[in-house]
Amino acid sequence: MFWFLxxxxxxxxxxVVMSIKIVRQSEVYIIERLGKFxxxxxxxxxxxxxxxxxxxxxxxxxxxxxxxxxxxxITKDNVTITIDTVVFYRVVDPxxxxxxxxxxxxxxxxxxxxxxxDLVGKMDLDSTFSSRDTINDKLRAILDEAATKWGCDIDRxxxxxxxPPPDVRxxxxxxxxxxRNKRAAILQAEGERQAAVLKAQGEKDAAxxxxxxxxxxxxxxxxxxxxxxxxxxxxxxxxxxxxxGAMMKANPNDKIVQxxxxxxxxxxxxGDANKVFIPFDATTTPLASIGAxxxxxxxxxx
Numbered sequence: 001m002f003w004f005l006x007x008x009x010x011x012x013x014x015x016v017v018m019s020i021k022i023v024r025q026s027e028v029y030i031i032e033r034l035g036k037f038x039x040x041x042x043x044x045x046x047x048x049x050x051x052x053x054x055x056x057x058x059x060x061x062x063x064x065x066x067x068x069x070x071x072x073x074i075t076k077d078n079v080t081i082t083i084d085t086v087v088f089y090r091v092v093d094p095x096x097x098x099x100x101x102x103x104x105x106x107x108x109x110x111x112x113x114x115x116x117x118d119l120v121g122k123m124d125l126d127s128t129f130s131s132r133d134t135i136n137d138k139l140r141a142i143l144d145e146a147a148t149k150w151g152c153d154i155d156r157x158x159x160x161x162x163x164p165p166p167d168v169r170x171x172x173x174x175x176x177x178x179x180r181n182k183r184a185a186i187l188q189a190e191g192e193r194q195a196a197v198l199k200a201q202g203e204k205d206a207a208x209x210x211x212x213x214x215x216x217x218x219x220x221x222x223x224x225x226x227x228x229x230x231x232x233x234x235x236x237x238x239x240x241x242x243x244x245g246a247m248m249k250a251n252p253n254d255k256i257v258q259x260x261x262x263x264x265x266x267x268x269x270x271g272d273a274n275k276v277f278i279p280f281d282a283t284t285t286p287l288a289s290i291g292a293x294x295x296x297x298x299x300x301x302x
Contacts, residue, residue: 018050028094030056040094059094063155068109070163073117077124082163087112087143088156096151104150108143112157115142125164132159 022045023029029041033053048054070084087108091097101107119138120128128135136157144154 015050019047021046021048021055026061028059028061030059030094030098032056037095037099057094057098059091059097061091061094063088063090066105066108066112068112070161071113071116073120075120075125075128076122079125079168080165081120081125081128082161083116083120083128083159084161084163085112085116085139086158086160087154088158089143089147089152089154091152093151096149101150104152107150108147108152108154111146112139112143115139125168128162132162135159 021029021041023041023043025043027043029046031038031041031046031048031053033049037056038053066087066089068085068087070082072080072082074080089108091104097104116135116139119135119142123131123135136159139157140154143157147154
């Protein structure tokens with residue numbers, strides 16, 4: 001009797017242990033009863049019936065990554081390239097993820113490979129390098145549409161690397177070097193052209209400034225000469241006026257006037273001309289005219 005009770009207690013302890021299930025955070029248990037889906041057990045303590053219920057699968061609700069092996073893909077221009085991608089997905093319906101597909105990861109992997117080959121096969125080589133974002137977005141849309149019925153969402157698809165064959169890579173490097181040398185030559189020619197233009201503009205501006213300076217100098221020189229001539233003429237006029245005034249104050253007689261006339265003729269004869277012909281009446285007539293002017297001045301004073 002004692003052994004029977006001991007065996008019974010041990011059996012009850014085993015049943016209790018088998019009945020209690022503790023589900024971790026970010027995980028769910030798919031529980032079947034008699035081979036049929038029963039419920040999804042969330043995080044925490046879950047009680048099941050031993051030998052009737054059992055845990056079919058443990059599904060993680062975390063975001064998961066699927067690193068797809070590098071795949072050889074042929075582009076539209078018949079170039080074979082190798083593309084390495086990674087897929088980020090999350091299970092949102094654990095029951096579908098278990099019962100709708102045999103292996104969720106394999107399904108996502110196969111679907112991403114076929115979608116990528118179809119997508120890249122419609123693009124040329126240059127487009128595959130310059131349109132990574134477009135490839136990522138289109139792959140994510142295709143995978144997400146197909147994976148919805150599997151109870152998961154495709155968050156992101158990233159193309160990690162695109163590797164062309166060695167001969168194509170060498171040709172691309174040569175093309176890049178040629179393009180770089182061409183840009184350098186264009187920049188150098190543009191710099192030389194701008195330098196020549198700036199130099200010519202500077203020479204033109206310098207010539208204009210030099211011409212303006214010469215013109216201003218000539219104008220100032222001419223103004224100075226004109227001012228000098230004007231002042232000399234004013235001084236001469238003032239001198240003549242003073243001499244005439246002095247003569248009028250001295251009340252000159254005919255003899256003095258004749259003498260001054262002869263002195264003036266002497267200065268004329270001393271000029272640059274070789275010969276001077278003076279008629280006889282050239283001395284008497286002016287002298288007479290001067291005498292008449294003297295009488296007029298006297299009458300004016302009276």
